[in-house]
Amino acid sequence: MEIDRRFGEQVKEESGAEIDRCYQCLTCSLGCPSAFAMDYLPHQIVRMVQLGLRQEVLTSSTIWVCADCQTCATRCPNEVDLVGMMDVLRETSLREGLVKERAVADFHRIFLGNIAQWGRQHELSLIIKLKLKTRDLFSDLPSGIEMLKKGKLKMLPERFKEIKSVREIFRRAEK
Amino acid sequence: MNQPATAGLKYAYYPGCSLEATAREYGQSVRAVCSHLGIELTEIQDWSCCGASSGHSTSRQLACTLAGRNLALAEEMGMDIAVACPACYIRLRNAHHEMQKDDRLREELSSVMSLSYKAERGARHLLDIIVNEIGLEDLKSKVVKPLKGLKLAAYYGCYLVRPPELVGFDDPENPRCLDDLLDALGAEARDWSGKVDCCGGSLSLSKREIAGRLVSELADMAGRAGAEAMVTACPLCHANLEMRQAGANGKKLPVFYFTELIGMALGIAEARSWLRRHLISPSGLLTSLGL
Numbered sequence: 001m002e003i004d005r006r007f008g009e010q011v012k013e014e015s016g017a018e019i020d021r022c023y024q025c026l027t028c029s030l031g032c033p034s035a036f037a038m039d040y041l042p043h044q045i046v047r048m049v050q051l052g053l054r055q056e057v058l059t060s061s062t063i064w065v066c067a068d069c070q071t072c073a074t075r076c077p078n079e080v081d082l083v084g085m086m087d088v089l090r091e092t093s094l095r096e097g098l099v100k101e102r103a104v105a106d107f108h109r110i111f112l113g114n115i116a117q118w119g120r121q122h123e124l125s126l127i128i129k130l131k132l133k134t135r136d137l138f139s140d141l142p143s144g145i146e147m148l149k150k151g152k153l154k155m156l157p158e159r160f161k162e163i164k165s166v167r168e169i170f171r172r173a174e175k
Numbered sequence: 176m177n178q179p180a181t182a183g184l185k186y187a188y189y190p191g192c193s194l195e196a197t198a199r200e201y202g203q204s205v206r207a208v209c210s211h212l213g214i215e216l217t218e219i220q221d222w223s224c225c226g227a228s229s230g231h232s233t234s235r236q237l238a239c240t241l242a243g244r245n246l247a248l249a250e251e252m253g254m255d256i257a258v259a260c261p262a263c264y265i266r267l268r269n270a271h272h273e274m275q276k277d278d279r280l281r282e283e284l285s286s287v288m289s290l291s292y293k294a295e296r297g298a299r300h301l302l303d304i305i306v307n308e309i310g311l312e313d314l315k316s317k318v319v320k321p322l323k324g325l326k327l328a329a330y331y332g333c334y335l336v337r338p339p340e341l342v343g344f345d346d347p348e349n350p351r352c353l354d355d356l357l358d359a360l361g362a363e364a365r366d367w368s369g370k371v372d373c374c375g376g377s378l379s380l381s382k383r384e385i386a387g388r389l390v391s392e393l394a395d396m397a398g399r400a401g402a403e404a405m406v407t408a409c410p411l412c413h414a415n416l417e418m419r420q421a422g423a424n425g426k427k428l429p430v431f432y433f434t435e436l437i438g439m440a441l442g443i444a445e446a447r448s449w450l451r452r453h454l455i456s457p458s459g460l461l462t463s464l465g466l
Binding site: 033034036037065067068069070071073074083087090091094101103104106107108109111112115119120121122123124126127130134139140143146147150151152153154158160161162163165166168169170172173 | 192193195196197198199220221222223224226227228229230231232233234235236237240241244283287288333334337338339347371372373375376377378380381382383384385388389417418451452453454
């Protein structure tokens with residue numbers, strides 16, 4: 001197990017989360033809706049970041065099965081911003097190619113790719129691209145067909161004039 | 176907490192992507208109800224996606240400038256934003272908050288858009304506007320067809336109440352405004368403990384098993400509390416609750432948008448046509464109650 005002594009400081013700096021305040025009361029983990037699907041519970045991730053267990057944290061399922069519901073940070077008695085911490089951990093894990101839960105990261109990539117292309121989300125192509133990417137074509141087919149029949153999925157993406165500035169936002173954020 | 180100042184009841188309307196597709200009935204009911212209640216919505220021309228959870232999971236700058244672009248367009252119109260999707264709502268509130276304190280982000284956005292964004296205009300959720308600007312007394316006085324006998328579980332989910340310092344216009348653990356609104360429409364809001372639990376909507380497509388378990392637990396809880404249907408103000412919760420509900424004993428709980436119920440109670444003629452888009456039909460339930 002490799003220890004990276006700078007890791008905790010880096011996460012604090014980038015997220016502004018005061019993780020040193022954590023006294024391991026478990027409030028975050030007890031209220032976490034995705035806890036049952038995690039390899040480490042949220043309070044354990046906080047401790048692991050403090051200790052510098054960089055690799056274990058960045059390759060964990062936890063940071064990707066976090067549903068971003070904000071319950072942990074809202075209830076934390078020490079106001080540790082776990083939500084900001086999770087964002088930074090995901091950002092770093094993506095940047096360094098350490099993502100364990102491919103489907104979740106694929107979802108984000110396809111979601112943002114569509115916005116960069118059209119400026120707005122086109123749900124039908126988002127679903128189709130994700131299903132192709134994760135080779136899971138049939139699981140949602142019945143409800144997909146039902147939604148098409150009820151006019152809940154647009155066939156073509158919407159277009160608007162000022163798409164230039166959206167693309168510029170993406171170009172500059174990637175720098 | 177400080178809400179942005181309103182200019183009468185005129186807002187720059189930010190529909191967001193879902194309200195034009197998977198949540199079309201929400202979009203339609205929002206426009207009809209606002210027009211009926213005298214809330215003037217002017218759609219932001221050239222609005223773009225807020226980035227949702229994919230934006231801030233990837234880059235803070237991207238998340239803030241993507242959402243901020245829409246705030247800047249609204250500021251040019253001289254209005255605050257009215258938004259009905261809580262996932263857009265939290266991104267807009269977050270971008271506004273970040274831009275108020277971070278000059279660099281504001282300059283970044285201004286340079287992309289070749290305008291000067293001052294972060295003076297913010298965003299409010301439509302539920303907040305109806306409860307706190309129109310007021311429930313006023314709403315109640317406009318009800319022509321009370322939703323008598325309809326037992327409902329008001330489901331707030333995450334982003335209407337959390338994090339409270341950013342989005343909250345009600346208590347983060349036991350909010351009441353949607354319950355009170357349903358009571359004002361003549362329905363019966365049942366007390367239950369799942370109102371702010373997460374449905375796993377952001378994982379509905381990428382981690383179906385997590386979303387499925389959370390949704391089924393919620394529906395089960397609502398049913399045990401005596402509710403015959405759930406009510407949401409979120410297009411992602413709605414899609415998730417409709418698609419992923421296991422349906423204990425072969426029975427699935429219908430899910431209404433709060434604006435659909437307002438529309439029905441106010442006697443808006445096209446209200447029934449919105450409900451036809453639901454995957455779990457509420458028509459049996461409504462007919463049995465004579466609604």
